[in-house]
Amino acid sequence: MADSASVMGCVVVGPPQPRWSSFREDSHRRTPASRRSNLIILRPSPSSCSLTCPTSTIFQSLISSRPRWLREVENGGSRSLKKKSSYWNHYTSNEHVVEGPLSKQHKRISCFLNHHRSCSSIKRFVPRVFSDKSTFPLLKHTLDNVSVKRVCVLNATVGPDEPHAASTAWPDGILEKQGLDLVDPEIGRAELEGFLCSELPSHPKLYRGQLKNGLRYLILPNKVPPNRFEAHMEVHVGSIDEEDDEQGIAHMIEHVAFLGSKKREKLLGTGARSNAYTDFHHTVFHIHSPTSTKDSDGDLLPFVLDALNEIAFHPKFLASRVEKERRAILSELQMMNTIEYRVDCQLLQHLHSENKLSKRFPIGLEEQIKKWDADKIRKFHERWYFPANATLYIVGDIDNISKTVYQIEAIFGQTGMENETAAAPTPSAFGAMASFLVPKLSVGLAGSLSHDRSPIPVDQSKFIKKERHAVRPPVKHNWSLPGSNEDMKSPQIFQHELLQNFSINMFCKIPVNKVQTYGDLRNVLMKRIFLSALHFRINTRYKSSNPPFTSIELDHSDSGREGCTVTTLTVTAEPKNWQSAIKVAVQEVRRLKEFGVTKGELARYLDALLKDSEQLAAMIDNVSSVDNLDFIMESDALGHMVMDQRQGHESLVAVAGTVTLEEVNSTGAKVLEFISDFGKPTAPLPAAIVACVPTKVHVEGIGEIEFKISPIEITDAIKAGLEEPIEAEPELEVPKELISSSQLQKLRVERSPSFIPLSPEVNVTKVYDKETGITQLRLSNGIPVNYKISRNEARGGVMRLIVGGGRAAESFESRGAVVVGVRTLSEGGRVGNFSREQVELFCVNHLINCSLESTEEFICMEFRFTLRDNGMRAAFQLLHMVLEHSVWLDDAFDRARQLYLSYYRSIPKSLERSTAHKLMLAMLNGDERFVEPSPKSLQNLTLQSVKDAVMNQFVGDNMEVSVVGDFSEEDIKSCILDYLGTVRASRDSEIEQKSSPIMFRSYPSDLQFQQVFLKDTDERACAYIAGPAPNRWGFTIEGKDLFESINNISVDDGEFLS
Template structure:
């Protein structure tokens, strides 16, 4: 089950997305109603809906109601995807509601409702029953707990009676049917401890230190959702029952139901399911989070941890927040700070790319938490941990914004992007998906913001912008921060770094005070230039134009050799996705330059174009729906992006410009070099480093899969990247695939003037098989990789080699994925449900279609270092049992049915058609045949086939046991 990240910045960003731009929470033609029922129930008071007290109208398609017991519900009929529904149960209670002896039980309870309820008393049968109906645990059923909410999510793959019956029974039991048996609590303790272990990190440790310092008299640092170990391990059943009965109450719940439904029938089903719930005589109340204001005066704090991967300096200010109902005025006020911070973010982005820059990045944020806390921060990340050089940048830009505000050109750029985002929301609204709508409605119910239509959101934005000026934005920023000389500034300066001297606090004050006296220049107003890549020559003729009717796919080739695949869809209104593939990718990388792909991936787009830097492009293209990302797959380079019908030609111009005139500007390599120390610190102190080493080892130490040493990475140059990639840009065949909402004449015209006008590209994109053949380690074997950490977190991994066939064996790939899913399910049952040894064990398969011999099934289970050997042996035994005796028909069916439902859903996804079917379908025609026969082939997969693969590959003799563990801790016996 997914849990929210307990880091303040992540939490803040999540809440800002829902509240500051305030989208969603409706009602004009659909009146709020109180449902009546003959069932005896406790009276309750339903909370008001946000739109009832707002001047912003709600979405008329959404029905709001409340039961006599105070429970609220939201219903929205939405036809996409067809024959599917999404349910959300929101409980207005989280870790802040806990007593001292309940710390962690809000989250623990979220687990427990899956472990025995009124309709499903046998906990071991609920998930299998879901699977038999096509509901995949994780993909369709999930939950999370935060400081102030708990949310249960269920996306049903069909609307058949049995599926809906189970969905309502499950949600009804979550709300008012958990048995909370002592035996189940005891068995689940290990899972929660394993989750706490897996989530432990230097980031969490720093968060705890900082929040205790910033808010010593608040509950925030004392109520992290994961809780305290002693409570998790020993809290008696009555403490669980106390929380459940006092906080899982109708008055604190909202049920959200969205999908291909009948409104009247849905409403009656909700009434029947939830009306019998009763409120307790003494319901729980949410306590105040305590003193959250920034102390008066200039505060300085230094936090150190040797495992930190980067050094950050920030200025923070917080104050109590007075909650206001969502309204046009509230959105107007939030808009000012949003724009101000967006401008500051652009300033930091430009500074980080300058020669002799002392920061790698910087950002400004402002958000409201829990209705009570308003908080803002401005921070920078120092190059090479040199905070003394980075601090002047932070102070100068903070003070510059406070003294001079912002320029009209900066304002115009940010506003253009903002308006465009809202306009696109209007255009894409007809094809919004039910699961997204359900989650958005839940978020708006939680934050008490109005779920208005995208059209209304745009109207409110335009109305607010009409009366907003750049001076208003500048004044709002100055008003919040109340800038003053250091001695009178109410703010907290925070340094987080690996190590610092005893005099660091004094030095921070001295440097800041010195900079406070440095004269600053006001920012200048700079207009964006014009995009200069609009003429690529005369178009060439179109050849071999065909329409593949059964897939509704079109293909043709320009006379210059550029190949085109396209499919028009109506799945996502006003959205177009594309990918251009060329060259040989990782397979053709120079073997004497390990890590060159990492440098290339970092600098290609960041290096801009010959005529425009990457920062210039951001300004020039502000408000337009264009962009390019560069990727390196095993056997190709890719340029991909998304756009709209209006910007289709500009998107193709931008993509073609990167193909013909990449800038490879020096600032891109400078930024890469500046990030290397942080990256390698992360590899040293986290499991990411050993995972990279494991990949290198399992590939037979092939240089293309080798992550270089820091010295090797620092020695790589832009010239080496150019020598590798430029010949591929100019010679190798380019194949572009485009899927989405466009008109054929416009698409063909734009392609003809861009890619169709390029010089000839005719070289084949191929690397001989002998250069793509890897030699994997002999098995059985065991291997240990370590990282430097005091966090007691390790990973047990078991690998099985699986590639013994020719390239591009799609049928085998599908069957291996089913086999790994069966192993995954057995790991969940044994390691999590029965033994409580792991929180999120999983198994997956990977069968390369490029490199010979490179195929594997991987089983992965994070947990305590003391248990890795035990867990590895259990996994190997589970696999060996599967190899010796095979899977059962029920296991097979429970894995296959949810998979078939996901396949059906994918047919209405642009990403499936683009990446799985069309991309390089002329180079590899078998991709079309694979798509044509996919569903039929999956339906033909037999249990005998899966068991034959298990018998062949999942044996103990074919396994490699890998342990990833902190080196400061003893390894297993």
């Protein structure tokens, strides 16, 4: 099989730059947008669904922390911003640093603000119908990567067995009162104001303390996952603290200190994982560890703390380590330099042009990184790395807080004190108490509580009291406030040959409003409702026609890393439609600002927020320690009150009853003034307007032509859109159900749904597996169903429909039919007689998130739902309607085809995608089923052909439905029979026969080794190696069953030995 593997390398030609050999992700790659907080509270990360519902918080879903577009590096890395397409690979502390596939590296890192910033405010909780998650092999690139983020409430508790006195219910009738007078007339205005000024409750289990040397610490018991804990050392220094000749030195120290720690290395065999990242405002070292080792009952926490103490305050700046990390960082610098990263840099530079945030990207400057010696690095460390400038977070399965406090004091108590001199060796952190606190650990680990600390320079032996900055990050902003006397900045244009589409960002920057009182939370709730309406209006009204834009997003979120709240309007479009796209965006913003939300919208979105908040409160014992810790760290950076999920829900319910339509509209209107009143003397000035555009565009019949655009044209398009006539938003009729009880009864009579034996050989209609908890059934129409009752997500569930075939079933004449068909279904969004708007609102009311995906093997639909208010039945109704009454529209097909056409033309502008595309074609002998459909194939498709390609796979015995959730057996069986059992019975044994075999190019081949060059301003490179391998069921390309071969070998060995 190795003989038939194809190898491809792809090199981008440009000015020489250092090779990129990376190791982590995260230290610098965090962007302003990367950490904006969306206010509403923390939810557990779903483990089983591809439908994206990332972790957030009543403060991270309601408020908004500029989302984490970056992830973290395991074992050290920089954090950077990239929500969509830039990731860094990361390394873990129990393995060597290995460079991962570029396709993943570029999805993990980035240093700054992404042009898609956080779609949180608008998209945070609003459910989506049929969002398309289709991907292509190797890069797994989604077309729009829509993520659905939902309202959350921060959670952290001791565990599921602990009683909770607080009620999770919220008063009936709140929704009915919305849009009317929500304030009880008997409650005086003074009483209401008194309530709104009162402080929100603080997390009851969060313990805070401070050592004499200034080190602050937070401890939170949390049982998820059991027998593990998180220990994060946050040092309040980042790239923003660097001088002009130190750009990148904070990130360099992170690398050297973290990877040079011997005590960290000694934890590798314990099951601990470690990592680090650097951002504008802080550097964080973190260790994820079991509470004890497998072969002992000793406590691992002291050893973890001792490692963090060495990493943060006593690193050894060995010349050899400095050189090693210098090479790694220079390599990292080049690898992360994708076009997305460059766009992020441009946005950040213009947004914060008045301060150092625009000049202090954590990755640093190549020419400076090459020059620093160990002394230069050590001096920066001495200036900033001291206990009073750090905070320790410990969250996890901790039973004894007083013991944990003692361990913290024993490890860190003497660090930075005046009796710490260069001459005296440092004794074990625990001294005589070590045997009591860590009784039964291995010699190797016990030895890590040792004397090896780097000598402290003589001039540091004298204790000097140091204090952290009062404000983080220490920068001054030019706020976008009404009445500013400054002149408006001209729109900035970033033009590059690797860009394919037009995008524009309008930014507004204001101080962070700390959420500490009920009034603060109420303001956040009102903004959330207001902005959700805009998101829905744009994504339903215009998706029903052929809109001039690809996407319009409005984000309003806080950023601890940037020290401000940023509102961003982002518009993306095909270059030819850029003016119309801008006009639509600003027109809709002005419509919402002028007329506000309707009574129905207020009731709808408030109801959805409260439902989701209630569900999250019920999941209070299921949030992971790392999610809790991240939320606390970000909340502290922003000055928000930290609550647990139940407190957050109860506080939300309390303020919801005081919300009025007039106040929602007046509060929300202020957020939009920088757009809706653009050009008026009283309007807040945008902090920046930045357009990112291609150098050339494709014109049918002509080819590539130069794309021209000017700042004045952008300004004129904005003003023209605001001058368009507008009308108030009409109220929409929202269906309470998609299938009425009378229709359902008729279906039952016609189709007589029932359960049948799973197979002809076994006369059993139900099989229950005790080990997994999975129940298997088969319906009379041939559809197999699996379900599992699980309490992992309280009062929630997920349903997945898998349809065999996927793109592999495409015929030679209809290449691309399945993937375009799935997108067409997604673009249309209609079922039966219901419009897209009605279906979307039905999903909003029932908190249903639905995604649709096509892969090489399957078509998959996934529904995430809550069981509150018949949410599961609503999800089953939607699935039934898709299977029985899907609507295929010409305009949806046109949009889908155009999207894939644009996507294909953008391939040459991406190093990774170009490489992957050529590799797959070379290896699979030009088979288009495993790459993006070509323009010729797209042109051959029709609406009927794509419909047939998709729906011919949706037949009874070719589908399988799996459901997992917190439901009863009675309810799930009822839903299965009513909505899946009444699907029309059909069989089609020809589907598999129509699938063409997969043919790998024979060896040798002139295409086996290829080198491709792309034009770019900067030098980058990537390489892929691929070839046929056994599939998930153990069959090779020749059809050989490897499991059978292994069994035969075992039998032969047994006979030989006997």
